[in-house]
Amino acid sequence: MYKYVVNRVLLMIPTLLGAAVLVFLVLRLAPGDVCEMRMAGTGLFADPEAIAICQDNLGLNDPKIVQFGRFIGGYFTADLGISMWTAQPISHEIEVRFKLSLQLALMATFLSVLIAIPLGTISAVKQNTWMDYAVRTFSIAGIAMPSFWLGILIILGLLISTQAWFGTPWMPPIYYVPLFEDPMGNLSQLIWPALATGYRYAAVSTRMTRSALLEVLREDYIRTAHAKGLLEKLIIRRHALKNAMLPVVTVIGIEFAFLMGGLVVTEQVFNLNGLGKLFVEAVLNHDYNMTQQLVMLVALIFIITNFLVDLLYAWLDPRIRYA
Amino acid sequence: MTALLQIQDLKTQFSTSSGTVKAVDGVTYDVEEGETVAVVGESGCGKSVTALSIMRLVAEPAGKIVGGKILFQDINLLDLDIEEMRNIRGKDIAMVFQEPMTSLNPVLTIGMQLMETLQQHLDVDETAAQARAVELLGLVGISDAERRLAQYPHNLSGGMRQRVMIAMALSCEPKLIIADEPTTALDVTIQAQILELMKDLTRRLGVALIIITHNLGVVARYANRVNVMYAGKIIERGNAREIYHNPKHPYTLGLLRSVPRLDQPRGERLVPIVGHPPDLTRLDGGCAFRPRCTFAVDRCAREIPPLVDVDGGHLSACWEHENVGLNVRKAS
Secondary structure (H helix, E strand, O other): OHHHHHHHHHHHHHHHHHHHHHHHHHHHHOOOOHHHHHHHOOOOOOOHHHHHHHHHHHOOOOOHHHHHHHHHHHHHOOOOOEOOOOOOEHHHHHHHHHHHHHHHHHHHHHHHHHHHHHHHHHHHHOOOOHHHHHHHHHHHHHHHOOHHHHHHHHHHHHHHHHHHHHOOOOOOOOOOOOOOOOHHHHHHHHHHHHHHHHHHHHHHHHHHHHHHHHHHHOOHHHHHHHHOOOOHHHHHHHHHHHHHHHHHHHHHHHHHHHHHHHOHHHHHHOOOOOHHHHHHHHHHOOOHHHHHHHHHHHHHHHHHHHHHHHHHHHHHOOOOOOO | OOOOEEEEEEEEEEEEOOEEEEEEEEEEEEEOOOOEEEEEOOOOOOHHHHHHHHOOOOOOOOEEEEEEEEEEOOEEHHHOOHHHHHHHEOOOEEEEOOOHHHHOOOOOOHHHHHHHHHHHHOOOOHHHHHHHHHHHHHHOOOOOHHHHHOOOHHHOOHHHHHHHHHHHHHOOOOOEEEEEOOOOOOOHHHHHHHHHHHHHHHHHHOOEEEEEEOOHHHHHHHOOEEEEEEOOEEEEEEEHHHHHHOOOOHHHHHHHHOOOOOOOOOOOOOOOOOOOOOOOOOOOOOOOOHHHOOOOOHHHHHOOOOOEEOOOOOEEOOOOHHHOOHHHHHHO
């Protein structure tokens, strides 16, 4: 086991290096750069000399290999570099957003697991009854509705209902406060986007739980459990769910990693300053440094999530042992 | 004294897209206390469905017990509610399934799977259950039982797993064990061991055993009485010796001829039963074995032969039973 963990950690290095090379090259294939964006982004005339000076300052005229060396070398000195657009340290820029995105992703994951596993179980156990149909409708709706649209509905709903009940409309706060400074303020802001994204997430996981469980319930060992006269509840909980969790855990892992970097529009709707927004801005501004670091961050999150999912597999299914 | 288990005119059907399958069609047999009864027949003849019907484990909603009675200690199991039935399963009637590879839960330890039955049916705490589990594993010949409790099914061989299944079946000291093809999935050498074990344990503990098999060798050696099934019906019944040496139904005769025997002259060919089992959705008003039968007469197409006593406790459902037998076998 120990050896396996070490191996997996070592394997991260070539994977990340591959991601680094790819993002470095792909970014530079696109025409234009941050200096043109900065000076001529609004369509005005820009002095080519000024652009050249800007490029020199940012090191964009250095040979590609030197630029790549700077990018990779930064990791050895724990220096992620400076944003080409804001001139702020990237570590600082990311840190602020990372906390918010991580909290949001964790809350959405928590919510969706809380919803998906019971609902998926009910749906499978009561297959083809009204309960199953209700759950399936609920989850199809969740998959069909984009989170940002659901977000808009939530905000509208909050405004209208608070207006109707309390006389004054209330909207979630639009400035981020850290969880440990003001838990109530923090949660009252983030619970809504967590719900909006968690619903879709829950819908996917519910469907996965249902189909995995339906398959497991047909297995011979479930028949054995019935033949032993065990309580139905125990059969579902102990014998069926543990076997059905493997695909569900996979889905949860992928969705979690996606939430960390992919919530672009939902962040806009709730006016959240998260990684998704930063990502889009960095790409639009041709902010090479920032984009590179963000891609590397998301890659790292995916790798770590996959790793955790693999460890969870081994815990769920003793037949899976890593050597 | 009435028998431990009496199955009376049991009918179990499955609705499929191509029609209703009469998997079990009027099966009647009984099992005395401590007795070993065999149910023999080829795949799809309804022998497993009969067993699952006794446990009321026929997969619903497709499968349904539509008629008959299953009296266990004079209580009709078909009248019990789910809760009452659950208290009988695993406690009074236990089952050993065909596939030891898939019948044990791969993600739970052997100990957990053994102990949960005990904790479900008997008022025992963890320690007592564990002690009993160790005792049971010892009983079925698994050495180093305490270490095995923490192991998972994939750590054990097929034979070992079937021993665990047997230990599980024995755990609450049931009156009856139903073994559905308990050795089919095992190596031949292991098969004999498992059967010996089951015979020995059921005899010692006074447990009745229904052994479902397609292997006539198993029947001859381990069963007191034999029921031969074909197309959802019992077509011959008698004690094992009678069935083996003096079959009174062409199907049984065919089965016997299609397996090699040591008392057969050398060089004699095996005679297979030609054709295939009938489609259970479209049985007509005649004997179901008729199309494959070398003894068939006109009457077989018109009337289904009833199961009648042909020789003091030896029953056969064949119009021509008088012409079926060893002498014919020699003549052919």
